[in-house]
Amino acid sequence: MTIFSKDTIFVLLLGVFAGCTSSSDDPVTTKEVSPESERKTEVITLEELEVPESIQPDTLGIRLRSFGLTSVTEIDSTFFIDLKYASTDNFLGENIYGNLKEVFLQDTVAKMLSKAHAFLKEEHPDLRMLIYDGVRPLWVQQKMWNLLDSIPVSERVKFVSNPANGSLHNFACAVDLTLCDKQGNPLDMGAGYDDMRKIAYPELESHFLESGELSKEQYQNRMILRKSMRKAGFSQLPTEWWHYNAMNRNTARGKFEIVP
Numbered sequence: 001m002t003i004f005s006k007d008t009i010f011v012l013l014l015g016v017f018a019g020c021t022s023s024s025d026d027p028v029t030t031k032e033v034s035p036e037s038e039r040k041t042e043v044i045t046l047e048e049l050e051v052p053e054s055i056q057p058d059t060l061g062i063r064l065r066s067f068g069l070t071s072v073t074e075i076d077s078t079f080f081i082d083l084k085y086a087s088t089d090n091f092l093g094e095n096i097y098g099n100l101k102e103v104f105l106q107d108t109v110a111k112m113l114s115k116a117h118a119f120l121k122e123e124h125p126d127l128r129m130l131i132y133d134g135v136r137p138l139w140v141q142q143k144m145w146n147l148l149d150s151i152p153v154s155e156r157v158k159f160v161s162n163p164a165n166g167s168l169h170n171f172a173c174a175v176d177l178t179l180c181d182k183q184g185n186p187l188d189m190g191a192g193y194d195d196m197r198k199i200a201y202p203e204l205e206s207h208f209l210e211s212g213e214l215s216k217e218q219y220q221n222r223m224i225l226r227k228s229m230r231k232a233g234f235s236q237l238p239t240e241w242w243h244y245n246a247m248n249r250n251t252a253r254g255k256f257e258i259v260p
């Protein structure tokens with residue numbers, strides 16, 4: 001996918017909102033909700049967290065496991081994984097996870113995801129799930145925040161969650177994913193991962209389908225993914241076709257700690 005520079009992002013965010021890195025992970029299912037205006041009212045409390053100077057690439061998985069998290073492929077080995085933050089193919093253009101190959105989630109969330117995968121394979125035997133991101137430790141959130149420090153805080157919160165608030169990725173209760181074939185080739189969803197354009201918004205899909213900007217096939221691919229995820233109990237963000245929450249933020253706070 002396209003790698004956006006900080007400057008590019010700054011220009012893009014003036015008109016649109018990006019990514020699963022965003023400040024609101026709470027599920028929204030109705031079209032009346034205006035996520036952008038909600039984000040604008042978020043209280044900004046900047047707390048600088050200590051970012052490890054260098055996380056040894058081969059120890060990040062061990063570190064995540066030490067917090068009681070589960071590697072999803074240990075529950076279901078048929079998932080495909082392409083951790084975008086373990087490469088430079090992400091909106092920051094920087095490898096943050098080193099050579100991490102596994103996706104870690106809370107154990108109950110990993111089990112929910114394997115159910116969703118089973119639903120998918122039952123209805124579409126030729127399809128699989130391709131996971132882009134799971135847990136995002138708080139220091140990673142802080143690093144993302146710091147990397148974009150050329151952007152004013154009031155604008156930055158529109159596409160990178162303020163680490164002081166935590167996001168469902170920080171609780172290991174959210175997952176970013178798409179569909180792929182049995183060889184791991186991703187299906188066409190009409191917009192890439194972390195695409196900042198409104199064509200990535202689930203809440204605007206009907207509009208883009210009607211205008212022809214989203215093809216029937218692209219639309220259907222999103223629906224297939226959503227149906228399996230919802231059946232397993234996940235909810236979708238209104239602005240990111242790839243992002244799913246296993247629960248809302250209050251429930252996550254009651255059950256789990258933020259992964260440091």
Ligand SMILES: [Zn+2]
Pocket residue numbers: 019020021169174175176242243244
């Ligand atoms: Zn996400």
